[in-house]
């Protein structure tokens with residue numbers, strides 16, 4: 001998702017106390033200290049990589065005040081759309097990081113993150129771009145550097161080729177597949193599932209939604 005440039009979005013992000021822009025202010029300063037020094041607690045940290053306008057992570061933060069959430073988004077013009085709703089959130093457990101996930105392991109220390117959400121990630125359909133997919137082995141290796149021992153990844157998409165690729169990458173790199181569904185909402189909206197913006201759109205169109213959960217091989 002790439003929206004037209006929104007004038008002033010960079011400035012709004014820089015000024016907002018719940019947003020860190022990694023190439024401006026230095027999020028890397030919090031590496032290994034997100035819970036203690038940013039959120040001032042010892043709650044688990046869960047992240048969404050490629051959060052878009054933040055619908056999913058805002059709702060997760062609302063429902064789970066004892067978890068610290070960090071939403072990561074590459075584009076200011078997209079992230080800025082989440083800020084108004086962030087203002088309405090009464091809890092203090094959600095931060096947005098404007099950064100390219102290519103550098104993600106520079107911002108989290110080993111054992112710092114308990115759960116990673118990847119929702120409707122960009123498919124990068126050309127083979128030569130496979131390493132840019134957020135479920136590629138290159139990204140799995142990055143995530144492995146900072147997930148807790150029993151940490152997990154949840155991935156949802158309506159893109160079947162991307163889903164099949166992800167399952168293969170997971171198996172080939174020795175991760176354990178815990179759950180795998182090719183049609184999550186086959187019997188109506190799945191219970192205990194927070195829909196993302198893209199999920200809602202594609203569910204309404206009738207596209208099957210695929211979902212997997214995996215964890216690293218201890």
Ligand code: SAM
Nearest residue numbers: 001050051052073074100101119120196197198
């Ligand atoms: N997760 C949201 C949802 O399910 O509604 C948005 C899905 S949208 C198709 C993918 C989002 O991931 C876009 O906002 C895009 O800018 C972001 N994104 C893609 N690659 C990224 C990267 N390397 N680092 C951070 N964000 C990225």
